[in-house]
Amino acid sequence: MLRKTVIPNKPRFSLVRQRAYDLLANLDICKFPVDPREIIRCFPEWHLVGWFELHVNTGVDDPLYLDRDKAEAKTVIQRGTNDYLIVYDERVDNPQRIRWTLAHEIGHIVMGHLTEFDATALNRRGLTEKEHSVLEVEAHCFAAELLAPKTIISRFDFHNSPQGISLICDISKDAAEKRLKQIKQADYGYYPSEVKILRNFYKHLAFGEFYQVVHNTACRFFPSSIYPELCKECRICKNCNSFITDDTYRYCPVCGSEVPEPYMYSPYKHHKGMFVISNISDIHSELYMQGKQYYEIPIKDDKLLYCPVCKNYGFSNLSGKCTKCGAPTTNHCTAENRILPGNCRFCPYCGSEATFKKIYDILPERLSVNNVKIPDVYDDYIECEYWPFVVMTVGMWEKAMDLYVALEDSIAIYDGDDMIIFVRGSNEQVVATREANTILACLSNNGLLPIKQITVMIAEPIMA
DSSP states (O other): OOOBSSOOSSOOHHHHHHHHHHHHHHTTOOSSSOOHHHHHHTOTTEEEEEHHHHHHHHOOSSGGGHHHHTOSEEEEEOTTSSOEEEEEOTTOSOHHHHHHHHHHHHHHHHTTTTTSBSOOOOSTTTSOHHHHHHHHHHHHHHHHHHHSOHHHHTTSOOTTOTHHHHHHHTOOHHHHHHHHHHHTSOOSOOOTHHHHHHHHHHHHHHSSHHHHHHHHHHHTTTTSTTHHHHGGGOEEOTTTOBEEOOTTOOBOTTTOOBOOOGGGOOSBOOBTTBOOOSOTTTSOGGGBOOOBOOOOOOEETTEESSOTTTOOOOOOSSSSBOTTTOOBSSOBBTTTOOBOOTTOSBOTTTOOBBTTHHHHHHSOOOOOTTTBOOOGGGTTOEEOTTHHHHHHIIIIISOOHHHHHHHTTOEEEEETTEEEEEESSHHHHHHHHHTHHHHHHHHHHTSOOOOOEEEEEEOOBOOO
8 A cells, every 4th residue: 555645734524434334334233332352362463461461461561652652551562563552551441441542552553644644753743743733633533533423423312411422332421421512413424334334234223222331330330339320321210121222201101100200210130039239340230221122103293194094194183193093193291182103002201001002012013033934944034133224214214204214113034045025914015015126126226135036925923
């Protein structure tokens, strides 16, 4: 590779984001928190070692002069090889800071700071103050995009608070505050790898997997004085294990059970008739609350996106009821008539039933590979983990509502370029078969899957 003779005069923010996104996409990273150590392990030519470990094993007083330069990490190319040695100070007593430092060093490598310029020594003795500042800013911004990619976190509703970003991405409050400000700023442009990142993270976004991440991150601080403030973002109902994501909720929106206020909440669950009280890091994870995300009826602007009972979506919202079956189109508390989120079966403020509870009660169990008979001829087929994302793109991006409604409760398996889609009934089968070309286009353009033919079948449930 030809080296550039000079370091840029200013940070290349667009290129930084592009390369961070490309790395996330190429490694198929699909959940938070992003682990820099796992990324480093993906590259055999990258070697990570702690300063103290290197000091003990080599006898060198100050490996890479971290102490002398008051640095928390440095990266160098080992002579005569293309290998990178990343040395970090494991004496830093802050896991979030170490994670950020490692992401920063990955940024130096991915941005080519050690290879693409004539001046490759990443220290103030080899670079001018301005050159050093440009490279440090680029690596810092890379760390931000790697650990908290804007294309993903901008899709969360953090209620203008950095706390959620800090818990989901496992970064410091200061870093989270900066990311929250950056979310509101204009983007540098569109990056081709964004679709793949969105596809990979979709289950994490849409099915509440990130709530457990929030809960686990907050649990690290239990029972410190800051824990009650952190657990406002996510408690878990001890009756049905649903996530409680609003600190004003006093009742579980799924089962109606009373839930403790944040300052009274404990992350432990009953074990052999007693609560275990110990350091959160010393007990097996099964002793902590594990959350469950329940199905949410699709809504938009507080109203049903379509009626899940009769599949009608062209109804008038003036009456507040579906024009075909009479199901309520908005979710209300039956006692106080306040509008509630679509996932509420019960009012989280008073515990009364919500109008959507009757809908949830009559809906059949959602289709899954665990409750649908898969013919033996398809034994070699695997579940399409990106199918929910593809279905979303059918409705939200392609605006094909007939097809979206038909596929919203469906599963897909595939082998090579052949896919089998299992739908709820004959009407859904007719629509999906008719719109096969739209499905194929979404599989290719959005799902990034090489499917060439699809077969739509009516799901046969496994009888208990």
